[in-house]
Amino acid sequence: MTDPSTDFVEFDDEVTVALANLVVGPEPPPSVKLRLMARIAVEAATPAGFAFRFAADDDWVPHPVPGIRMKVLSVNRRSGYRTLLLDVQPGTLFRRTITTATRSATYFPARC
Numbered sequence: 609m610t611d612p613s614t615d616f617v618e619f620d621d622e623v624t625v626a627l628a629n630l631v632v633g634p635e636p637p638p639s640v641k642l643r644l645m646a647r648i649a650v651e652a653a654t655p656a657g658f659a660f661r662f663a664a665d666d667d668w669v670p671h672p673v674p675g676i677r678m679k680v681l682s683v684n685r686r687s688g689y690r691t692l693l694l695d696v697q698p699g700t701l702f703r704r705t706i707t708t709a710t711r712s713a714t715y716f717p718a719r720c
Contacts, residue, residue, distance in 0.1 A: 667679060668695065673700065673702060675696065675701075676694055676695065676696050676700055678695070679693040679695075681693055
């Protein structure tokens with residue numbers, strides 16, 4: 609017996625693929641893409657308070673942990689936080705040392 613609550617999902621997926629395969633028509637000329645991209649460039653102003661980071665921006669900085677580099681995505685000085693994108697190499701070990709009044713301990717909580 610099949611579960612009717614999940615049957616529609618499989619059916620919808622199959623219908624979507626079938627409909628996508630039926631779409632045929634002439635390919636637009638390259639000039640259409642050029643006009644569209646020019647229009648987007650003019651109309652797409654960056655909203656106040658936003659900034660964009662692109663893959664071509666080579667502004668990665670080293671992280672204190674070897675094997676990690678980071679890219680600053682946003683800084684909120686008023687609230688005191690940053691949003692970072694981390695690029696962690698395989699095998700990188702996060703080492704943490706905790707020091708209290710009576711002892712110091714080092715442990716390795718995570719391995720990438």
